[in-house]
Amino acid sequence: MNLAAKDIRHNVGRFGLTTIGIGMLLMVVMGMGGIYRGIEADATLLIDEVGADIWVVQKDTRGPFAEISRVPSNLLYRLEAVQGLSNAREFVFHTVQREHDGRALRIAIIGLSWPRDKGAWLVLTEGRPLLQNHYEMIADESLGLRLGEKVQLAKESYEVVGITSSMMSAAGDGLGFVTVADAQAIQFDTSGEALRLERAARKIRGEDSEIGANMPILLDQANRPSMEIPALSRPQISAVMASVEAGADIDQVMENLSGWSDVSVFTRQGQRDLLLKGSVEKVRQQIGLFRILLTIIAAIIMALILYTLTLDKIHTIALLKLVGAPNSKILGLIMQESLFIGVLGYGIAYLLGQRIFPNFPRRVILINDDLVQLGLIVIVISVVASFLGIWKAMRVSPNEALS
Amino acid sequence: MSESLAIVTEGLSKIYGSGNTEVVAMRDASVEVKHGEVVALLGPSGSGKSTFLTAVGLINPPTTGRVLINGEVVMDGPRAMTSLRRFRRREIGYVFQKSNLIPFLSAVENVQIVMEINGSGAAEGRRRALDLLEELGVRDRADNLPSMLSGGQQQRVAVARALANHPSIILADEPTAALDSSRGRQVMELFAQVAHDHGAGVIVVTHDQRALDVFDTLYEMEDGLIGRAEHPEGKRVKY
Ligand SMILES: Nc1ncnc2c1ncn2[C@@H]1O[C@H](COP(=O)(O)OP(=O)(O)O)[C@@H](O)[C@H]1O
Ligand SMILES: [Mg+2]
Numbered sequence: 294m295n296l297a298a299k300d301i302r303h304n305v306g307r308f309g310l311t312t313i314g315i316g317m318l319l320m321v322v323m324g325m326g327g328i329y330r331g332i333e334a335d336a337t338l339l340i341d342e343v344g345a346d347i348w349v350v351q352k353d354t355r356g357p358f359a360e361i362s363r364v365p366s367n368l369l370y371r372l373e374a375v376q377g378l379s380n381a382r383e384f385v386f387h388t389v390q391r392e393h394d395g396r397a398l399r400i401a402i403i404g405l406s407w408p409r410d411k412g413a414w415l416v417l418t419e420g421r422p423l424l425q426n427h428y429e430m431i432a433d434e435s436l437g438l439r440l441g442e443k444v445q446l447a448k449e450s451y452e453v454v455g456i457t458s459s460m461m462s463a464a465g466d467g468l469g470f471v472t473v474a475d476a477q478a479i480q481f482d483t484s485g486e487a488l489r490l491e492r493a494a495r496k497i498r499g500e501d502s503e504i505g506a507n508m509p510i511l512l513d514q515a516n517r518p519s520m521e522i523p524a525l526s527r528p529q530i531s532a533v534m535a536s537v538e539a540g541a542d543i544d545q546v547m548e549n550l551s552g553w554s555d556v557s558v559f560t561r562q563g564q565r566d567l568l569l570k571g572s573v574e575k576v577r578q579q580i581g582l583f584r585i586l587l588t589i590i591a592a593i594i595m596a597l598i599l600y601t602l603t604l605d606k607i608h609t610i611a612l613l614k615l616v617g618a619p620n621s622k623i624l625g626l627i628m629q630e631s632l633f634i635g636v637l638g639y640g641i642a643y644l645l646g647q648r649i650f651p652n653f654p655r656r657v658i659l660i661n662d663d664l665v666q667l668g669l670i671v672i673v674i675s676v677v678a679s680f681l682g683i684w685k686a687m688r689v690s691p692n693e694a695l696s
Numbered sequence: 697m698s699e700s701l702a703i704v705t706e707g708l709s710k711i712y713g714s715g716n717t718e719v720v721a722m723r724d725a726s727v728e729v730k731h732g733e734v735v736a737l738l739g740p741s742g743s744g745k746s747t748f749l750t751a752v753g754l755i756n757p758p759t760t761g762r763v764l765i766n767g768e769v770v771m772d773g774p775r776a777m778t779s780l781r782r783f784r785r786r787e788i789g790y791v792f793q794k795s796n797l798i799p800f801l802s803a804v805e806n807v808q809i810v811m812e813i814n815g816s817g818a819a820e821g822r823r824r825a826l827d828l829l830e831e832l833g834v835r836d837r838a839d840n841l842p843s844m845l846s847g848g849q850q851q852r853v854a855v856a857r858a859l860a861n862h863p864s865i866i867l868a869d870e871p872t873a874a875l876d877s878s879r880g881r882q883v884m885e886l887f888a889q890v891a892h893d894h895g896a897g898v899i900v901v902t903h904d905q906r907a908l909d910v911f912d913t914l915y916e917m918e919d920g921l922i923g924r925a926e927h928p929e930g931k932r933v934k935y
Contacts, residue, residue: 303800
């Protein structure tokens with residue numbers, strides 16, 4: 294006869310509520326781990342998905358993700374000439390926050406190196422990659438945009454042609470993929486009035502310079518678009534990425550590039566480390582400590598619950614001792630109830646979590662290793678928590694059956 | 697069998713508390729109960745009857761004196777000379793004034809658990825438990841929880857539990873207080889029958905004067921002192 298099962302059945306409401314409470318607590322512990330995994334995955338997701346082996350960024354910066362990096366776009370051609378590298382691509386990355394349909398829309402804009410890169414490497418849940426080099430966007434579902442929806446950015450409106458899932462920046466903003474040219478247009482958008490003022494300013498700067506005085510005809514050039522004036526630099530990009538050719542030695546390539554004094558170079562792992570060791574590491578410690586606290590709290594609460602459940606059964610325990618039940622029978626009763634609450638609570642945590650976590654604004658990722666680890670912790674907590682009750686039960690005298 | 701001694705107490709005394717709060721609840725209690733003998737213990741409330749019974753029942757150690765069960769010294773003063781729990785499990789059946797049933801077990805399970813603790817199988821335990829409940833007239837409430845039973849029904853389940861293990865001694869502390877007089881008498885007769893048929897030594901603390909003829913021997917306690925009492929019917933004890 295299993296006494297624990299009988300007791301639980303007799304007190305279903307009470308055990309049920311207790312288990313749900315413990316379950317919710319465990320769900321929070323589980324969620325904490327999932328939030329960390331989500332942040333970790335989001336942080337490195339783009340680096341992993343893009344699949345570039347080498348990132349070339351502004352000298353001495355830790356860009357383009359951990360901080361801002363600016364490099365000239367012609368860096369692309371220099372890299373293409375490097376032995377052992379192929380598939381060099383421009384990379385533009387910046388975050389915008391605009392009003393859309395009356396709500397704030399934060400998009401982490403990624404510029405794809407048209408025409409080499411049309412976003413074919415992206416896993417789309419709907420729609421298609423880019424088909425033209427302007428005014429199309431692949432948006433992450435977390436942005437809440439629908440296929441075919443138009444988003445006004447800078448002077449143009451962009452049509453959403455494809456939808457990705459779970460593509461986030463390290464900061465948790467949904468990604469929007471456009472061509473590099475569009476990304477720059479969005480980033481360096483200048484209003485008509487600002488353009489007119491800039492052109493007037495150029496003219497004045499020209500008139501004040503010796504060249505302007507000697508060749509007044511040059512001043513007419515000041516009214517032309519920036520793009521068409523050779524003396525003005527082209528808009529800059531965030532980084533250039535490239536793949537290492539099969540058979541080439543990445544260490545050798547890195548060695549060669551380290552001689553370039555105008556840029557810094559990172560491997561893919563180097564980029565991941567930059568992100569993981571930066572802000573993510575602090576988040577990890579923060580969440581880790583919080584998880585430990587919550588686990589301890591869960592253990593204390595369970596111990597107290599089991600202690601009170603034991604106090605309620607003092608009479609029964611005394612009676613069992615009176616009729617000569619061995620200690621193992623009494624110990625088993627308490628520990629089985631503890632494990633029942635722990636294991637069922639864990640199940641509730643998992644089921645509830647699976648329903649609730651997807652609605653969180655940032656990803657909560659439950660990975661098997663974490664689930665197994667938490668499961669083992671729950672079992673340990675359940676056993677340890679029952680000690681207080683068992684200790685109490687062992688001190689009960691059979692005499693108390695009479696009172 | 698009826699000539700051997702089920703219970704022997706030698707000079708049992710019990711002092712509760714110490715100093716100013718010291719209470720001498722029992723002094724120099726020496727009693728012998730044979731196998732097959734049914735003994736009633738009478739006396740006013742507070743005279744030490746429960747103290748004596750729990751000392752014999754190995755749940756409340758005496759301050760001095762010895763308790764022998766089936767010839768074996770089990771308690772020597774407050775010291776246990778053997779595994780008390782094993783003795784309680786195998787040799788002793790208890791019935792108390794308040795029915796002491798486990799609240800989350802049904803009537804039959806409350807009887808069954810005792811047999812299970814003694815190692816009998818579930819099916820066999822249940823069969824015997826049902827037979828005992830039948831004998832005590834509560835078979836129809838076998839699957840009810842104690843909270844669904846009247847006080848008298850609970851007490852009968854408790855009696856069934858006490859008999860479940862074929863104990864060699866049965867200790868009952870005012871077992872019929874919650875029963876009407878015919879049921880009360882029935883329980884006393886059942887104890888007597890268990891004593892006579894199975895050779896158990898039985899001690900019953902009782903106030904019920906109407907059922908005294910059931911007993912072989914009467915003891916009376918007063919102020920912690922125990923002594924033989926005159927049998928109201930002049931029934932002479934057989935030894
Ligand atoms: N646990 C205890 N602590 C202190 N005094 C006790 C305790 N149990 C009983 N007594 C005292 O011992 C005396 C005998 O009690 P008890 O054996 O219960 O008598 P009875 O069962 O005959 O009514 C009483 O004076 C009672 O107050
Ligand atoms: Mg009493």
